Amino acid sequence: MEPIKTIKSTCVPLPAENVDTDQIIPARFLKATTREGFGDNLFRDWRYSNNGDPVPGFVLNQPGVKGSILIAGKNFGCGSSREHAAWALYDHGFKVVVSSFFADIFSNNALNNGLLAVQLPEEYIQRLFIALDQNPSLEATVDLPTQQFSMEGIEEPASFEINKHKKSCLLQGFDDIDYLLSHKEQIKSYEATRTTV
Amino acid sequence: MTGKTLFDKVWDQHVVSEITDGPSVLYIDRHFIHEVTSPQAFDGLRNRGIGVFRPKQTIATADHNVPTIDQHLPIRDKLSRFQVQKLTENCQEFGVELYGLGHKYQGIVHVIGPELGITQPGMTIVCGDSHTSTHGAFGAVAFGIGTSEVEQVLATQCVLQRKPKKMKIEVNGQLGRGVLSKDIILYIASKISTSGATGHFIEYTGTTIKELSMEARMTICNMSIEMGARGGMIAPDNATFEYLKGRQFAPQGEDWHLAKQSWEQLYSDENAEFDVVHKFEAEDIAPMITYGTNPGMGMKINGTVPESSENIKALAYMGLTAGQQLLGKEVNHVFIGSCTNSRIEDLRLVASLVKGRQKAPNVQAMVIPGSKQVEKQARLEGLDKILEEAGFQLRQPGCSACLGMNDDKVPSGEYCVSTSNRNYEGRQGPGARTILASPLTAAATAITGRITDVREII
Numbered sequence: 001m002e003p004i005k006t007i008k009s010t011c012v013p014l015p016a017e018n019v020d021t022d023q024i025i026p027a028r029f030l031k032a033t034t035r036e037g038f039g040d041n042l043f044r045d046w047r048y049s050n051n052g053d054p055v056p057g058f059v060l061n062q063p064g065v066k067g068s069i070l071i072a073g074k075n076f077g078c079g080s081s082r083e084h085a086a087w088a089l090y091d092h093g094f095k096v097v098v099s100s101f102f103a104d105i106f107s108n109n110a111l112n113n114g115l116l117a118v119q120l121p122e123e124y125i126q127r128l129f130i131a132l133d134q135n136p137s138l139e140a141t142v143d144l145p146t147q148q149f150s151m152e153g154i155e156e157p158a159s160f161e162i163n164k165h166k167k168s169c170l171l172q173g174f175d176d177i178d179y180l181l182s183h184k185e186q187i188k189s190y191e192a193t194r195t196t197v
Numbered sequence: 198m199t200g201k202t203l204f205d206k207v208w209d210q211h212v213v214s215e216i217t218d219g220p221s222v223l224y225i226d227r228h229f230i231h232e233v234t235s236p237q238a239f240d241g242l243r244n245r246g247i248g249v250f251r252p253k254q255t256i257a258t259a260d261h262n263v264p265t266i267d268q269h270l271p272i273r274d275k276l277s278r279f280q281v282q283k284l285t286e287n288c289q290e291f292g293v294e295l296y297g298l299g300h301k302y303q304g305i306v307h308v309i310g311p312e313l314g315i316t317q318p319g320m321t322i323v324c325g326d327s328h329t330s331t332h333g334a335f336g337a338v339a340f341g342i343g344t345s346e347v348e349q350v351l352a353t354q355c356v357l358q359r360k361p362k363k364m365k366i367e368v369n370g371q372l373g374r375g376v377l378s379k380d381i382i383l384y385i386a387s388k389i390s391t392s393g394a395t396g397h398f399i400e401y402t403g404t405t406i407k408e409l410s411m412e413a414r415m416t417i418c419n420m421s422i423e424m425g426a427r428g429g430m431i432a433p434d435n436a437t438f439e440y441l442k443g444r445q446f447a448p449q450g451e452d453w454h455l456a457k458q459s460w461e462q463l464y465s466d467e468n469a470e471f472d473v474v475h476k477f478e479a480e481d482i483a484p485m486i487t488y489g490t491n492p493g494m495g496m497k498i499n500g501t502v503p504e505s506s507e508n509i510k511a512l513a514y515m516g517l518t519a520g521q522q523l524l525g526k527e528v529n530h531v532f533i534g535s536c537t538n539s540r541i542e543d544l545r546l547v548a549s550l551v552k553g554r555q556k557a558p559n560v561q562a563m564v565i566p567g568s569k570q571v572e573k574q575a576r577l578e579g580l581d582k583i584l585e586e587a588g589f590q591l592r593q594p595g596c597s598a599c600l601g602m603n604d605d606k607v608p609s610g611e612y613c614v615s616t617s618n619r620n621y622e623g624r625q626g627p628g629a630r631t632i633l634a635s636p637l638t639a640a641a642t643a644i645t646g647r648i649t650d651v652r653e654i655i
């Protein structure tokens with residue numbers, strides 16, 4: 001996993017609420033056995049019509065809207081546990097997803113793949129949507145060490161929470177499996193204390 | 198001193214170590230895997246040059262992607278075939294038991310675990326699938342994980358998890374005629390919304406819940422995730438022990454008595470504290486259906502679609518308008534199956550309703566048993582004949598139209614009354630319009646060809 005520190009980019013606004021993982025990557029695209037290539041089908045059924053033409057109104061098809069920061073409505077990533085949703089966002093080029101509320105499994109999956117899930121207050125996000133609506137080329141900065149989010153045209157930055165362990169993993173590009181593997185002996189002694197299983 | 202909840206008791210017993218301000222290293226007793234969310238995890242092990250740490254604690258099956266007819270033939274879809282084959286190869290290489298296509302134990306992962314007695318009270322159980330919460334019906338801490346976490350479990354038999362908050366949902370009283378546990382959970386979801394339990398682990402309790410069969414309890418716990426919860430559980434009791442006794446992988450003989458003794462300690466102490474408590478009355482619950490595009494958008498079957506700014510997009514997708522009644526609406530597809538409602542009890546209920554009746558000509562009615570064993574039992578009891586005579590198709594086990602990864606898709610724009618758990622846009626195929634309901638409501642709808650209040654025909 002690549003270490004993350006500061007991400008500066010233009011933003012893609014997606015004000016829809018309750019964006020579920022079936023929308024992020026529909027089930028029929030889950031037949032792959034590798035992690036790559038899911039980005040092409042990100043938001044497939046919102047992005048393309050049934051005959052494969054781009055839907056002009058959808059944000060990813062709008063000229064002039066691009067960037068590696070996705071700003072979404074509340075309860076992002078609910079539904080299925082498919083990690084493919086995080087892979088699809090990352091593969092498409094997103095490094096950060098901002099929402100006022102994330103589904104639990106999704107935020108674990110995102111962080112496990114170096115995709116930063118940044119939770120900000122609902123009211124602040126509404127201001128971001130309004131600002132981006134007027135000027136889609138505004139840049140935002142997400143600074144992991146100081147846990148701060150800021151955007152051009154919005155005066156005060158917002159801070160976000162992230163647990164210490166995850167933060168240090170992301171800063172070092174270290175993953176949870178490395179961490180768990182270093183606990184093997186402890187896991188074995190735990191097993192020895194248990195009678196059943 | 199405050200007491201411990203059921204959840205605390207099970208969780209705390211499985212903590213190997215804790216990280217300050219971070220997650221716990223949580224030991225996992227049982228790990229289920231399937232073809233869709235495991236291949237990248239096995240690749241991860243290969244890249245690290247390590248094996249599966251405790252292969253006997255992982256059980257594999259093929260369910261998400263498999264056809265529901267002609268399972269003895271090679272899978273026609275190339276990508277599906279390859280994915281299922283990959284699972285077989287991975288299980289062989291890493292020494293994991295596989296109940297693949299054709300195996301007498303094959304089926305939907307959340308159906309086979311309980312029916313084989315692999316799922317037991319007090320265990321921690323995970324699977325790369327959000328409906329792992331189903332196993333909580335036995336008093337297990339069971340939750341869905343992502344593929345990176347599947348790799349964690351394969352590599353170390355542990356996951357890193359933060360302890361969630363605790364929620365109690367109490368349902369008391371007597372259920373009305375024609376009201377099933379599916380209606381209870383759709384009702385609760387409609388009250389607390391699709392994100393109402395995010396960050397929490399639910400314990401379901403109350404007199405209504407205690408009266409339910411194990412199958413019905415599984416339906417409730419199954420849909421915990423539809424309210425955003427990490428999982429949901431029910432304290433084990435005699436119904437649980439009766440269900441498990443004698444099953445293939447349940448403890449036998451002296452071990453059974455010892456296990457039962459420890460399972461009997463699994464309940465929330467009188468003075469245990471929950472972060473959130475919800476209470477509902479069974480008499481307020483009627484047969485339920487959904488009108489929107491998330492499982493929280495549900496209403497009583499004879500209700501009218503509510504007016505709300507949050508519905509606009511959903512109603513446009515569903516081709517419905519606020520203020521409209523769904524009762525009497527023509528429907529062309531009925532799907533009875535999925536890890537929510539595909540157990541033998543569900544099939545018996547459906548058969549008892551359709552016996553001697555005929556499905557409406559405008560409806561295609563599919564019944565997908567949850568497992569090989571359910572299928573076998575259904576045939577043994579003659580349910581296959583009853584269903585077929587009524588014009589229902591009894592197929593072979595798998596997830597099927599629940600997520601439409603195989604050929605069982607609902608055509609764009611058409612309505613399907615479905616006993617599954619999700620009605621998201623495109624869930625049953627691009628453009629498909631899903632209406633979630635209980636097996637009785639689904640069966641009644643298949644008979645009349647219109648959305649039907651089952652209470653009117655029983």
Ligand code: SF4
Nearest residue numbers: 328535536596599600
């Ligand atoms: S039946 Fe549906 S919800 Fe259940 S495991 Fe299969 S795809 Fe998931």
